[in-house]
Structure formats: structure tokens, C-alpha cells
Amino acid sequence: MTAERAWWKEAVVYQIYPRSFNDSDGDGIGDLQGVIERLDHVADLGADVIWLNPVYESPQMDNGYDISDYRAIHEEFGTMADWEDLLEEVHDRDMRLVMDLVVNHTSNQHAWFRKSRERDPAYEDYYIWREGGTDEHGDPVPPNNWESFFGGSAWAFDQERGEYYLHLYDRSQPDLDWTNEAVRRDVFDVVQWWLEKGIDGFRMDVINLLSKGEGMPDGDPDGEWIGSEHFINGPELYGYLDDLDDETLSNYDVMTVGEMPQLTVEAARKYAGADGPLDMAFHFQHTKLDYADGERWSIGDWVLRDLKEITARWQHGLADDGWNALYWENHDQPRSVSRYGDPDEYRRESAKLLGTYLFTLQGTPYLYQGQELGMTNATWDSMGDLRDVDAINHAEELLEREGVDGYDDLKDVVGYRTRDNARTPMQWSDDENAGFTDGEPWIQVNRNYTDINAAAQRSDEDSVYNYYRRLIELREERDVLVYGDYTDLLPDHETVFAYTRSLESDEGTARALVVLHFSDEADSVELPVEYREASLLLSNYDRTDPEPASPSLAPYEARVYELR
Incomplete structure (x- = not known):
């Protein structure tokens, strides 16, 4: 279909x-x-x-x-x-x-929330408010044990209203009550x-x-x-x-x-x-x-x-x-x-x-x-480099664990996971601050901007940028890559991902073959003989129409074929 x-x-x-x-x-x-x-x-x-x-x-x-x-x-x-x-x-x-x-x-600065905490009759029930309880020592506890996605309890106590409000994210982000x-x-x-x-x-x-x-x-x-x-x-x-x-x-x-x-x-x-x-x-x-x-x-x-x-x-x-x-x-x-x-x-x-x-x-x-x-x-x-409230909250939680002496014990995992990795400035050129700003950037620029930047890649035909351009053009030219059915040819192979796309139309059947090698070591893989009749459309290596049936694959090689 x-x-x-x-x-x-x-x-x-x-x-x-x-x-x-x-x-x-x-x-x-x-x-x-x-x-x-x-x-x-x-x-x-x-x-x-x-x-x-x-x-x-x-x-x-x-x-x-x-x-x-x-x-x-x-x-x-x-x-x-x-x-x-x-x-x-x-x-x-x-x-x-x-x-x-x-x-x-x-935000808890939204006019709706300000009026809700004041119990303005028109907005009193715009957010999820609940009374808390007490533990065996008489200390206050939240209405339930729900956890925020950013760590800690999903409930915060509001002194002005005298109740807890639900925040599934940061405490500055109260949840709206959609039942209203x-x-x-x-x-x-x-x-x-x-x-x-x-x-x-x-x-x-x-x-x-x-x-x-x-x-x-x-x-x-x-x-x-x-x-x-x-x-x-x-x-x-x-x-x-x-x-x-x-x-x-x-x-x-x-x-x-x-x-x-x-x-x-x-x-x-x-x-x-x-x-x-x-x-x-x-x-x-x-x-x-x-x-x-x-x-x-x-x-x-x-x-x-x-x-x-x-x-x-x-x-x-x-x-x-x-x-x-x-x-x-x-x-x-x-x-x-x-x-x-x-x-x-x-x-x-x-x-x-x-x-x-x-x-x-x-x-x-x-x-x-x-x-x-x-x-x-x-x-x-350092923790001071981070801007991501999620990463900071979780790092503070991790610092309280037994055996954790400081940020140096955490920076590998926090540095790998933080959302700040996606939020460093766009790398436009090898100019200061990667061409992002003439001022002091709100978050640090990735240090590799002199090697990875748009100015250098736009003029380099072998760049990642220009490869993406060709990928987008290829998808626009071939409906099979948009609407075609998917079949995995090697579901158990440990390093090679090979699949076909097939599309029936009034003009006949269009078919494409994709071979992806997820490894830093060269390898080869045999595909069924039927794939010998194919034309190479795109590769991330300089190839001259290699045979798809038993290709020798370079590290992280990708190929897209049109099947006849």
C-alpha cells in the first residue's frame, strides 16, 4: 500500500x-x-x-x-x-x-500563574494545585511521589497560595490543568x-x-x-x-x-x-x-x-x-x-x-x-561552563552519591549527555567565536570551529555540507526514497546495515538499495546475486560504480544504489 x-x-x-x-x-x-x-x-x-x-x-x-x-x-x-x-x-x-x-x-511568571497563586476566581484552577501531607515526623511531604524529568520531586510548594503545584519539568514551569x-x-x-x-x-x-x-x-x-x-x-x-x-x-x-x-x-x-x-x-x-x-x-x-x-x-x-x-x-x-x-x-x-x-x-x-x-x-x-538546567540539576544529584568527590568524577558522563552539546553556537567560519557573534557568546563555542565551519565546507565539494545537499537532491528526485516500502536485508549483521526501498506505480516498480557500514574497520559483505544489476547513485567515498553484490566496505562507508 x-x-x-x-x-x-x-x-x-x-x-x-x-x-x-x-x-x-x-x-x-x-x-x-x-x-x-x-x-x-x-x-x-x-x-x-x-x-x-x-x-x-x-x-x-x-x-x-x-x-x-x-x-x-x-x-x-x-x-x-x-x-x-x-x-x-x-x-x-x-x-x-x-x-x-x-x-x-x-513559566511561573505568566499572568495566568500569578493570578492562579492569588486565587483569582477566573484563574484559580488554571494549574494543578494540591495540598500535601506529613510524614511520621510531622514534616510536610508532596501530594505524591511523581518525579520531575529534570530530577527531584515534580511538586513545589508555593508560599503565597499555601499549596503544592505540579511541575513535570523545572520548578519554574508549572503544568497547566487541561481538565479546565x-x-x-x-x-x-x-x-x-x-x-x-x-x-x-x-x-x-x-x-x-x-x-x-x-x-x-x-x-x-x-x-x-x-x-x-x-x-x-x-x-x-x-x-x-x-x-x-x-x-x-x-x-x-x-x-x-x-x-x-x-x-x-x-x-x-x-x-x-x-x-x-x-x-x-x-x-x-x-x-x-x-x-x-x-x-x-x-x-x-x-x-x-x-x-x-x-x-x-x-x-x-x-x-x-x-x-x-x-x-x-x-x-x-x-x-x-x-x-x-x-x-x-x-x-x-x-x-x-x-x-x-x-x-x-x-x-x-x-x-x-x-x-x-x-x-x-x-x-x-567545569560546572560553570554548563547552561543546561537539566544537566546542572542531575549533576548536583549525582554529586550527592557516595564515592563522588567532585565534578571531575562526573564530567565524562555529564559532558557526554548535556543538552548544551547541541546548543553551542553554530560554527559559521574560523573567525573569532566561529563567526556567531562579535560579543561574548552566551555559551562557549566548540573549540574545533577552526576545522569545522560552514564557510570552509560550502566551498569544499567533499564536505559534509555538500554531501547533505546531494542527499536532499536525491530524495527529491526519487519518490521511492520518500514513499517506498522498507526491507532489511541483513538484520543480524553486526556492522553492516543494508536495506531496500520499493515503490509500485503506473510506470512500474522503482527500487533502491542502501548499504551502510557502521565500523571503523574495513569489511566486506555478500548480498544476493540479484543486486549485481545496480547503479551507484551516491557514496561518501570516491567510488566508480562498485559492484553491490559483494562490496569491500571502507570505514563508515555509505552507498545508495538504484536497482534495475
Whole structure:
């Protein structure tokens, strides 16, 4: 069965984290005019859609995901006039603009929260307030044992109101009470307001956390996040999203993608299937491959067979009902070449290999700024270098563990995991501060910017950037790479990932073969004889049509063939 066509299925999305993209005024913080200055870099790459991380008014406790006014632009990023200029410039380049929608929580500086803590009758129930209890010693305890994603209890006591409020993220980010119809109406009005301004869709932050289980009982203390069984994919979630779609989204030609922690294929089909309220959803299964024993704040070895199993599960699971959102990196994930490739000896080759995987599967590819350059994780020498509230909170927790003497005992794992790795400034050139700013950057620049930067790569035909350009062109030219069925040819091979894509049409059957070698050692693999009749379309090595049936593969080699 061939998936129904849609513009957002054929698009390539480029994610911009504005704080770290380009600074136009020298204050060390990226801004909207800075984004406009660099739009041609994105357009020349071949991207169709820009996903812009939050630029709303915010105290910036969580870098913009703590919103204090949904209808205003944070002054560090510019003005609403700057945002309108950006939208016009994006559309003038035949690209589209998608905004972040953050409506599980707001900032505690939002007017709604200030009025709620004051028990203003119109806003008293806008957030999730509860009385706590006492332990056997008479000391106060939170309403339940739920855990924040950023560490510690998910409850904070508010002295002014005299109650606890729920915050599944930082304590500065109180959760909205979606059971309140007035909350839903205000959120729908915000969505409508931005759609009327001409945006082309939303990426919806942690959107499957909106509905909390009735009574909000204690969670399993051994769960991945304590309490998550009561606040992920809650009983009213589908109804909330369906109403959002019916009343706002369905009236516009826009794309929607939901960020959904602990997402399964079955849940993806429900919320983002052909009849679901969303177009796509992000899952996180492949981003946990390098967790040791499922623990995020650890570093474990990963095996290719696990990636193959995850890929097959999602490729087959959404082939007939749904659509994949494909990604390696985003503002919350460390750099992929440092996790799944070789950031040192084979950085260029492995960055290209990871890109080949991304652009040859069924789904919409999402690129994060700097990924097209093969940017790597940075080095974080001290706690003072960190800006990521999540990493800082967890580092402080880890420092309290027995046997941990200081940050030096933690910096390997914290430095590997911190979201700051994705938030170092975009590396535009080998000028001071990587050409990002004339001032003091808000976060350190990765020290390798003199070797890895856009200026050098745009003029180098063998660069990661230009390889990504060719990948995007290849995907645009061949529907089989967008809509074709997926078949894994070597599910048990330890280092070679080989799969085909096949698409039936009135013109016949189009087929493609992809061979990816996830190893720093040369190897060879035999494929069935039927693959001898093939033409090499793209490789990250200088090849002259090597035979695909028994190729000798170089370290991190990637090849894409057209099968006759």
C-alpha cells in the first residue's frame, strides 16, 4: 500500500535554535535578524521547512520553554516586527515556518500563574494545585511521589497560595490543568492567533503529557520516570488533541509533529495515524541506544542490531497508517556523530553515513543546525561552563552519591549527555567565536570551529555540507526514497546495515538499495546475486560504480544504489 501524498511528507525540515544560530547585534545571543542573515545557508542546503525553537517572551529559565507571554517576542530575540520579517523572508524563499507549541506548562511568571497563586476566581484552577501531607515526623511531604524529568520531586510548594503545584519539568514551569475548559479555550485561541499570522504548523512540545490520571496516585518507584504511567498518554489526551485539531488546525494547510516521550508504534498510530489529530510524532527509542542499562546519565556501548530492530519496528509499523518523523539530533540531544559515529578519525565519513540513513528511510527527515556540518560534542571542563538546567540539576544529584568527590568524577558522563552539546553556537567560519557573534557568546563555542565551519565546507565539494545537499537532491528526485516500502536485508549483521526501498506505480516498480557500514574497520559483505544489476547513485567515498553484490566496505562507508 502506497502512502497518501502530502507536502510535509516530501519536505525536509531544518531546526533552528535561535539563541545559538546567529547574533546580529553583538550581545552574544542569537536573534531573529541573525536568522534572516543566514537563511540562504538553509535554502541552499535544500530544506523546505524551518522549525523555529521558542522565541516567545520568557524568563529563559529553560531557554524559552518557560513561556510568560505566548503573543510576544522575547526582547533578546528582537521584536514582533522582526518575526514578521523572518516569516516573509522564509516564504520568499519558498520555504515554510513551523513554530514550537509549548502548552503542557508555562513559566511561573505568566499572568495566568500569578493570578492562579492569588486565587483569582477566573484563574484559580488554571494549574494543578494540591495540598500535601506529613510524614511520621510531622514534616510536610508532596501530594505524591511523581518525579520531575529534570530530577527531584515534580511538586513545589508555593508560599503565597499555601499549596503544592505540579511541575513535570523545572520548578519554574508549572503544568497547566487541561481538565479546565477555560485553559483549553485560551490555548486554542493562542494557536488560532499564530495560524492567522501565517505560520505553516507546529512542533508540539511534550504534547502527550497534557492529561494526568484521575486521582494522581503514586507511581511505580522503579519506573523510568516515577509516575509516568499516570501522566503520559493520559485518559483524556486524544480528546484534547482531537478538539485542538477540529477547532483550529484542520482549518489550515499546516503540518503538526508531536514530541511524545515513551511513545510506542501503537500510540503513534492512534495520535498520528491517518485518522489521528497529528501528522507525525517523535519517538525516542533510538536516542537511548547508548544508555547503560536504560539509565540516561550513563554511557553504554550500543549495537547495530538494536538500531535495525527499532528501524524495522517503526518503518513497518507506520507503513500503512501513519508517517515517521526521522531525526538524529535536536536541541535536547547530544551530537549524533559523537554518539553513533567517530568524531575524531572518521568524523566526515561517519557524519555522511548518519545522514544517508536519515534520508533513505520512509518519513520526513529533520535536520538540526550544525548537523549538516558534522558538528561534534564540546568539552565541558567545569560546572560553570554548563547552561543546561537539566544537566546542572542531575549533576548536583549525582554529586550527592557516595564515592563522588567532585565534578571531575562526573564530567565524562555529564559532558557526554548535556543538552548544551547541541546548543553551542553554530560554527559559521574560523573567525573569532566561529563567526556567531562579535560579543561574548552566551555559551562557549566548540573549540574545533577552526576545522569545522560552514564557510570552509560550502566551498569544499567533499564536505559534509555538500554531501547533505546531494542527499536532499536525491530524495527529491526519487519518490521511492520518500514513499517506498522498507526491507532489511541483513538484520543480524553486526556492522553492516543494508536495506531496500520499493515503490509500485503506473510506470512500474522503482527500487533502491542502501548499504551502510557502521565500523571503523574495513569489511566486506555478500548480498544476493540479484543486486549485481545496480547503479551507484551516491557514496561518501570516491567510488566508480562498485559492484553491490559483494562490496569491500571502507570505514563508515555509505552507498545508495538504484536497482534495475
